[in-house]
Amino acid sequence: MLTREMASVPNNLEPFWMPFTANRDFKANPRLIAKAEGMYYTTTDGQRILDATAGLWCVNVGHGRERVVEAIRAQAAELDFAPTFQFAHPKAFELASRLADLFPGDLDHAFFTNSGSESVDTALKIALAYQRAIGQGTRTRLIGRERGYHGVGFGGISVGGIVKNRMFFGSLLTGVDHLPHTLNLEHNAFSRGQPAWGAHLAEDLERIIALHDASTIAAVIVEPVAGSIGVYPPPQGYLERLREITEKHGILLIFDEVITAFGRLGKASASEYFGVQPDLVTTAKGLTSGTVPMGAVMARKHIHDAIVGGATSSPQTIELFHGYTYSAHPLACAAALATLEVYKEEGLFERAAELAPFWEEALHSLAGEPHVIDVRNIGLMGAVEMSSRPGKVGERAYEAMVKAWEKGVMIRITGDTIAMSPPLIVQKHEIETAVETVRSVVRELA
Ligand SMILES: Cc1ncc(COP(=O)(O)O)c(C=O)c1O
Numbered sequence: 001m002l003t004r005e006m007a008s009v010p011n012n013l014e015p016f017w018m019p020f021t022a023n024r025d026f027k028a029n030p031r032l033i034a035k036a037e038g039m040y041y042t043t044t045d046g047q048r049i050l051d052a053t054a055g056l057w058c059v060n061v062g063h064g065r066e067r068v069v070e071a072i073r074a075q076a077a078e079l080d081f082a083p084t085f086q087f088a089h090p091k092a093f094e095l096a097s098r099l100a101d102l103f104p105g106d107l108d109h110a111f112f113t114n115s116g117s118e119s120v121d122t123a124l125k126i127a128l129a130y131q132r133a134i135g136q137g138t139r140t141r142l143i144g145r146e147r148g149y150h151g152v153g154f155g156g157i158s159v160g161g162i163v164k165n166r167m168f169f170g171s172l173l174t175g176v177d178h179l180p181h182t183l184n185l186e187h188n189a190f191s192r193g194q195p196a197w198g199a200h201l202a203e204d205l206e207r208i209i210a211l212h213d214a215s216t217i218a219a220v221i222v223e224p225v226a227g228s229i230g231v232y233p234p235p236q237g238y239l240e241r242l243r244e245i246t247e248k249h250g251i252l253l254i255f256d257e258v259i260t261a262f263g264r265l266g267k268a269s270a271s272e273y274f275g276v277q278p279d280l281v282t283t284a285k286g287l288t289s290g291t292v293p294m295g296a297v298m299a300r301k302h303i304h305d306a307i308v309g310g311a312t313s314s315p316q317t318i319e320l321f322h323g324y325t326y327s328a329h330p331l332a333c334a335a336a337l338a339t340l341e342v343y344k345e346e347g348l349f350e351r352a353a354e355l356a357p358f359w360e361e362a363l364h365s366l367a368g369e370p371h372v373i374d375v376r377n378i379g380l381m382g383a384v385e386m387s388s389r390p391g392k393v394g395e396r397a398y399e400a401m402v403k404a405w406e407k408g409v410m411i412r413i414t415g416d417t418i419a420m421s422p423p424l425i426v427q428k429h430e431i432e433t434a435v436e437t438v439r440s441v442v443r444e445l446a
Contacts, residue, residue: 040063041410051422057258072291072334095337112294116256143177177208179205224255239276255270263380355428363435393415
């Protein structure tokens with residue numbers, strides 16, 4: 001019989017092949033989480049851990065929120081599953097309408113997925129289908145950006161620009177090109193918020209267009225703030241310039257807002273925060289505050305209408321041959337609707353905006369600490385980049401993550417960069433705890 005103890009502390013760690021994890025080291029020294037509430041995790045040993053990363057950039061309303069938990073519970077009892085291919089259930093429409101209100105301009109149609117990766121692949125496919133629908137079927141190229149992270153599907157890793165995520169997996173999608181990334185420590189280290197230097201890097205899109213010809217390019221996809229690579233806020237004027245160039249050449253602009261949507265920058269979306277209107281927006285994570293897997297692609301009206309309304313075949317014909325068994329899963333819809341209510345009722349986006357200056361101040365106090373070569377921040381996203389040990393990229397940050405965990409704080413790492421993005425309910429003293437823990441950790445590192 002399976003006892004409680006056996007369920008919470010497994011005696012065999014081997015069968016679970018862990019994603020994006022150093023499996024061997026983890027299984028030698030596991031970091032096992034048993035429960036979560038508010039800003040804190042509790043380990044299987046009973047240690048409290050401050051969640052400075054909102055789980056994985058997703059738990060924006062904090063853990064174990066009664067309203068969300070109850071909504072999921074009630075939904076499971078009422079309607080556990082309903083297909084959304086040719087049938088549907090009311091909450092799917094309710095959620096789509098809420099999202100249409102939340103995203104700027106005419107981003108008013110939602111296509112539901114189960115993750116950020118699926119949202120990215122969906123958006124790329126919608127972009128291609130749109131170009132074809134308007135008679136621009138030669139536009140098949142997709143442009144991403146170096147160091148971009150767009151999940152792990154073949155579409156996402158093709159337009160993405162993180163070498164390790166690409167190099168093991170063959171030749172990827174063809175017809176993809178990349179803009180240069182925007183981090184240059186010589187010019188923009190220790191910027192607060194958006195760096196002043198770097199808008200000119202958007203001009204590289206003109207070079208790419210001149211090389212391939214606009215008539216071959218369907219879409220450009222970027223994270224408005226590069227997140228997973230270690231928080232690169234866009235240089236001032238950069239996103240605006242990308243929008244101008246794409247618009248001029250009939251190229252769609254996709255913002256990958258899997259991290260930035262739902263309050264991370266103190267607004268419902270980065271599109272709203274920066275005042276730049278993309279054609280498609282990918283989301284996931286904060287949509288359900290991480291409780292049930294769900295993503296959504298928001299599409300502007302003309303894109304939806306060109307594919308759905310513009311179909312010349314009979315109304316009985318499917319317009320877009322794409323979807324997932326679990327698109328708009330009832331549990332995910334219930335979780336998302338409850339999460340959106342919590343955001344609104346508790347004013348969490350505004351709260352994030354109000355806390356952002358304090359967050360910035362706290363993070364930048366780490367400038368001058370050992371190994372620290374850059375500090376970056378925007379909204380409630382922050383990164384502390386450390387120099388790498390010669391020939392051992394990532395080793396120093398890995399040690400930092402382990403030490404921070406031992407001291408009771410969960411941080412994320414990428415290369416030798418520490419990233420933090422707390423739930424939007426974080427209190428000032430918890431920001432201080434997170435930052436002071438990072439300070440003591442970097443001081444201990446060789
Ligand atoms: C910008 C961006 N796109 C896509 C993804 C992939 O999301 P998922 O892990 O839910 O597939 C992520 C995940 O961190 C992300 O940050």
